[in-house]
Amino acid sequence: MDKQGVLGIFSYVDLTVKAVGKLKDEGFKNLRVFSPVPNHEIEAAVGEPESIVRFFTLFGAMLGAACGVGFTVLTASDWPIPVSAKPVVSIPPFIVIMFELTILMGALSTLLGLLINSRLRRNAPRSMYDPRFTDDKFGVMVTCGKDNVKKVEEILNSQGAEEIKFEGV
Amino acid sequence: MSEQNSLTYAKVNEDVIRMLDKPTVKWLALFLPVLGFVGFGLFCFLYQVYTGLGVAGYRHPVFWGVYITDFVFWVGIAHSGTLISAILYLFRASFRVSIYRIAEAMTVFAVLTAGLFPIIHLGRPWFFYWLFPYPNQRELWVNFKSPLLWDVFAVSTYLTVSSVFFFVGMIPDIAAIRDKVKEVPRKIAYTILSLGWKGSNWEWLHYSRAYLYFAAFATPLVLSVHSVVSWDFAMADLPGWHTTIFAPYFVAGAIFSGLGMVITLTIPIRKIFALEDYITLDNYDGMAKMIILTSLIVGYAYGTEFFMAWYSGSPAEWGQFYYRATGDYALFYWIMVVCNVLIPIPLWFKAVRRNIKALFIISIFINIGMWFERFNIIVISLSQGFEPGAWGIYKVSWVEMGITMGSFAWFFMFFLIFIKTLPAISISELKEILPVPKKEAKHHG
Numbered sequence: 001m002d003k004q005g006v007l008g009i010f011s012y013v014d015l016t017v018k019a020v021g022k023l024k025d026e027g028f029k030n031l032r033v034f035s036p037v038p039n040h041e042i043e044a045a046v047g048e049p050e051s052i053v054r055f056f057t058l059f060g061a062m063l064g065a066a067c068g069v070g071f072t073v074l075t076a077s078d079w080p081i082p083v084s085a086k087p088v089v090s091i092p093p094f095i096v097i098m099f100e101l102t103i104l105m106g107a108l109s110t111l112l113g114l115l116i117n118s119r120l121r122r123n124a125p126r127s128m129y130d131p132r133f134t135d136d137k138f139g140v141m142v143t144c145g146k147d148n149v150k151k152v153e154e155i156l157n158s159q160g161a162e163e164i165k166f167e168g169v
Numbered sequence: 170m171s172e173q174n175s176l177t178y179a180k181v182n183e184d185v186i187r188m189l190d191k192p193t194v195k196w197l198a199l200f201l202p203v204l205g206f207v208g209f210g211l212f213c214f215l216y217q218v219y220t221g222l223g224v225a226g227y228r229h230p231v232f233w234g235v236y237i238t239d240f241v242f243w244v245g246i247a248h249s250g251t252l253i254s255a256i257l258y259l260f261r262a263s264f265r266v267s268i269y270r271i272a273e274a275m276t277v278f279a280v281l282t283a284g285l286f287p288i289i290h291l292g293r294p295w296f297f298y299w300l301f302p303y304p305n306q307r308e309l310w311v312n313f314k315s316p317l318l319w320d321v322f323a324v325s326t327y328l329t330v331s332s333v334f335f336f337v338g339m340i341p342d343i344a345a346i347r348d349k350v351k352e353v354p355r356k357i358a359y360t361i362l363s364l365g366w367k368g369s370n371w372e373w374l375h376y377s378r379a380y381l382y383f384a385a386f387a388t389p390l391v392l393s394v395h396s397v398v399s400w401d402f403a404m405a406d407l408p409g410w411h412t413t414i415f416a417p418y419f420v421a422g423a424i425f426s427g428l429g430m431v432i433t434l435t436i437p438i439r440k441i442f443a444l445e446d447y448i449t450l451d452n453y454d455g456m457a458k459m460i461i462l463t464s465l466i467v468g469y470a471y472g473t474e475f476f477m478a479w480y481s482g483s484p485a486e487w488g489q490f491y492y493r494a495t496g497d498y499a500l501f502y503w504i505m506v507v508c509n510v511l512i513p514i515p516l517w518f519k520a521v522r523r524n525i526k527a528l529f530i531i532s533i534f535i536n537i538g539m540w541f542e543r544f545n546i547i548v549i550s551l552s553q554g555f556e557p558g559a560w561g562i563y564k565v566s567w568v569e570m571g572i573t574m575g576s577f578a579w580f581f582m583f584f585l586i587f588i589k590t591l592p593a594i595s596i597s598e599l600k601e602i603l604p605v606p607k608k609e610a611k612h613h614g
Binding site for chain 1 (some may be wrong): 308
């Protein structure tokens with residue numbers, strides 16, 4: 001394998017953000033930042049494109065609405081039971097079902113979108129994770145060519161990383 | 170939140186995870202009686218199944234009694250959980266952060282409890298699945314025009330979505346527990362539940378978006394669910410039920426009762442686990458203000474009902490409301506008015522809103538008052554309909570009381586298990602409102 005992960009562990013957000021900036025300036029694009037909380041500064045520094053979960057949500061909600069229409073209208077027309085002179089396909093009561101199914105399927109597909117998207121790309125090998133990332137530490141993981149490992153280590157050190165770990169070590 | 174400035178990221182983890190330590194004798198002393206009551210409720214239910222619905226107090230013309238009251242009551246309790254977790258999230262109200270997990274757990278458990286009652290209420294509960302939308306052997310589908318079927322959709326959607334919302338909100342916190350616990354079985358359990366969460370920027374990116382959408386879905390959902398429940402009544406042509414104010418009236422009442430229950434639940438937890446740094450007086454102050462608002466709406470609705478009954482000129486409608494206030498069930502009616510309208514009035518004073526004992530007492534009265542509100546709407550309306558020859562009185566039987574007690578125990582049982590197994594305060598969201606750890610200009614944030 002000619003790629004290796006290098007992980008720098010930080011205690012402060014501002015140092016983490018600076019390290020990310022510096023690494024990007026030096027041309028390292030394959031970055032992964034770990035943090036115990038979502039943080040806008042980190043998000044802006046890494047500069048990932050907007051989450052595509054929103055398309056899952058939209059699609060799920062539209063599918064749900066369509067199911068709601070289909071469910072009610074088709075079943076009512078399949079075996080029409082006229083009551084008094086009331087319409088067999090009556091929209092107002094069906095709106096309730098459409099509404100609930102829109103929300104149900106919208107929420108479930110959002111869940112699916114979340115699970116798929118945050119796991120599709122492998123996050124990090126196990127040796128590149130530190131349990132303190134759910135506590136109070138921040139981490140910057142760089143995946144780089146083996147010949148660049150030294151350089152990344154230097155950058156991380158110069159930006160105030162408290163510990164440096166190497167993949168597979 | 171000035172009171173939370175002494176907290177750090179590490180301290181939050183430590184304090185929340187400390188709540189999950191081995192159950193104490195006190196916890197067991199609470200849990201075992203609760204299990205006993207659940208057992209008694211189950212016994213009553215089995216007795217009813219074996220003997221028939223006659224053992225419930227149903228007498229002509231009242232065939233919706235305590236079980237339906239309990240159903241509406243528990244669905245209502247669920248509502249403020251979603252209000253606190255979703256609606257206040259969209260409004261960025263920071264006072265929700267330390268209480269929302271408890272409120273959300275309350276939502277899920279309350280819906281779980283509520284969902285039992287339509288089944289308990291069935292004469293043949295083993296056929297409950299007939300309500301599900303599938304064609305029977307004659308290829309006839311369920312009646313989508315029936316409010317009872319809307320209920321099936323609304324309540325099951327609510328249970329699903331609020332459970333998903335509850336669980337997704339916990340994933341980063343479960344990961345935090347996974348990284349802290351030492352015992353192997355617990356570690357394995359939390360590892361599975363955390364779904365491999367590592368807290369990377371990718372995960373947070375999608376997570377924050379998804380969470381926002383869940384909140385955006387849960388908000389209209391919560392308003393729709395109690396509206397649909399209210400239409401179970403409002404769609405029927407019965408004096409006292411057939412009115413257009415029911416949906417907002419029920420939703421306001423639901424939030425009112427739910428807030429009461431959140432206060433009732435969090436005050437003991439705050440004391441037992443020494444969470445004064447987290448669940449602050451500001452949190453209670455905020456909830457108490459919402460109680461004032463919803464209490465006013467509920468009180469206004471009580472007044473409107475009477476006004477509309479008089480203004481409509483319908484003798485049946487006016488007779489119904491006159492009967493509510495002065496008839497056989499007048500005691501219950503006035504308990505409702507006192508508990509829901511008069512007792513919350515002291516909350517207008519800041520000193521009362523920030524007095525834990527006073528809040529606790531008021532919240533208990535709100536719970537009682539709201540249970541009676543449901544009872545009054547359902548039972549009194551049924552017992553005096555249009556036809557004087559068909560009027561009747563309903564008396565609650567011991568079986569119904571037993572099952573009602575059992576339902577409270579069932580709810581508290583889940584809650585007690587939750588407190589000892591899952592993070593009752595959101596670790597990651599609490600950290601979000603703490604100052605960000607920075608080397609330079611440390612207090613910025």
